[in-house]
Amino acid sequence: xxxxxxxxxxxxxxxxxxxxxxxxxxxxxxxxxxxxxxxxxxxxxxxxxxxxxxxxxxxxxxxxxxxxxxxxxxxxxxxxxxxxxxxxxxxxxxxxxxxxxxxxxxxxxxxxxxxxxxxxxxxxxxxxxxxxxxxxxxxxxxxxxxxxxxxxxxxxxxxxxxxxxxxxxxxxxxxxx
Numbered sequence: 001x002x003x004x005x006x007x008x009x010x011x012x013x014x015x016x017x018x019x020x021x022x023x024x025x026x027x028x029x030x031x032x033x034x035x036x037x038x039x040x041x042x043x044x045x046x047x048x049x050x051x052x053x054x055x056x057x058x059x060x061x062x063x064x065x066x067x068x069x070x071x072x073x074x075x076x077x078x079x080x081x082x083x084x085x086x087x088x089x090x091x092x093x094x095x096x097x098x099x100x101x102x103x104x105x106x107x108x109x110x111x112x113x114x115x116x117x118x119x120x121x122x123x124x125x126x127x128x129x130x131x132x133x134x135x136x137x138x139x140x141x142x143x144x145x146x147x148x149x150x151x152x153x154x155x156x157x158x159x160x161x162x163x164x165x166x167x168x169x170x171x172x173x174x175x176x177x
Contacts, residue, residue, distance in 0.1 A: 001050060002159075003152045005058050012149035019148060019158065022166050023141040031165070033138045039164065043157045044132040051152050057114040061107040062150050065125035066100045067091065075110075078121040130154045 002008055012019070026036055053059075067075075076086035090109055091101040103109060110117045116126070128134065130151045137144065147154040 001156050008152055008155045009149045019145045022162050025166060026138050036138050037135055039161060040132045040137045043160050047156045048153050054114045056152055058150055059129055060111040064102040065123045066102050067123045068099055071123045075118050075121045132157055
């Protein structure tokens with residue numbers, strides 16, 4: 001299992017075409033999306049049990065979660081500051097989105113020593129990251145591939161899934177003459 005983020009970025013870059021090819025196979029496969037979702041969830045549980053996110057926190061360095069007004073109010077209230085001050089200091093309006101905001105800088109302003117300083121009040125996007133346990137993962141494979149170079153969990157899950165589904169089939173079915 002690879003956890004070194006530099007190596008993960010390097011391997012993800014090298015495997016870019018392979019990752020896109022595999023995503024096409026998953027989307028066009030005879031394997032149902034429910035089965036693919038189940039495989040993602042199973043591998044997610046397996047891989048996540050071996051990785052401590054606070055050793056990495058790369059998602060907090062590279063990704064900007066979207067926030068809605070309810071989340072902004074919750075975090076601002078937990079900090080004892082006004083919503084207006086919170087908005088001015090920490091967030092930007094996402095263009096073309098009516099009610100969505102994002103943090104105004106990277107890494108996340110609430111990342112301290114690889115830990116979230118507003119953990120109890122963090123946005124839903126942070127709670128559910130890396131989103132591999134959600135339904136219809138095959139509809140979100142573009143995001144999964146992007147996250148391969150950001151999150152060791154996503155990287156290892158996707159590599160294991162390729163070995164489980166694709167590489168085995170490739171050896172058994174592809175290239176047979």
